Amino acid sequence: MESVKTALRVLEAVVESQLIGVSELARRLQEPKTTIQRCLTTLHDAGYVRPVDGTRRRWAVTNRLLLLSKSADPEPRLREIALPVMRWLRDETRETIHLMVPEGGEVVLIDRLDSPQPVRTVRQLGAHAPLHVASNGKAALAAMEEAEREAYIRNPLVSWTKRTITDADRLRQEVAKVRELGYAVSFGELDPEVHAVAAAILNSEGKPIATMSISCPASRLPVELIPKYGALVSKAAAEISRSLKSANAEVSQAAA
Structure with a gap:
């Protein structure tokens, strides 16, 4: 359950900042970089965030999240x-x-x-x-x-x-x-x-x-x-x- 809560906090932080890196997310959420990276990978696999410019240094939300919000x-x-x-x-x-x-x-x-x-x-x-x-x-x-x-x-x-x-x-x-x-x-x-x-x-x-x-x-x-x-x-x-x-x-x- 805690891992789910952390992943949702990561998603919210990416939504608020749009382009944001692992280090900044770790500082803001006071979580280890490894935890943040694991959450980002999970959210990426689920289609909610994407790495920018083909790297995994900065992240942004995908259109899937926008479409989901529009149906709610x-x-x-x-x-x-x-x-x-x-x-x-x-x-x-x-x-x-x-x-x-x-x-x-x-x-x-x-x-x-x-x-x-x-x-x-x-x-x-x-x-x-x-x-x-x-x-x-x-x-x-x-x-x-x-x-x-x-x-x-x-x-x-x-x-x-x-x-x-x-x-x-x-x-x-x-x-x-x-x-x-x-x-x-x-x-x-x-x-x-x-x-x-x-x-x-x-x-x-x-x-x-x-x-x-x-x-x-x-x-x-x-x-x-x-x-x-x-x-x-x-x-x-x-x-x-x-x-x-x-x-x-x-x-x-x-x-x-």
């Missing part, structure tokens, strides 16, 4: 319904659009559409961040039931940058503001050079099953542009929420 939507038809709306939002803003899902106190990136501009934000699929750090996470927090939200806030809030909110009362104030405005903002809290604005996608019970964000270099999202982008991402998230509810209602009627 947390909500039926989420990606199918979200994709055209993401395209619309990307075309309106010319910035990168992220689709993330809340999972175990974090948000996980499951899909993205890249900005057409040469300078843009880039995060690998599978990348994750604590709820209080990312705009997507704060959007999810604001849409949660109070008891669930408080259970998270009472835990230690880890800092990712000097702008990350780590004070519980300040985070509560931030969440209240998100609930009032309908969207969440991150000013360099996850990455010091990145600004983002996000809104929650809700299921028929009003619970957050995903979030969507506009993410871009800090210089392209000044404070005065936030209300415009907030309105756009809120509109996009609401449209996906409505479409998901309609799709699920049709499925329920057909099953009856």
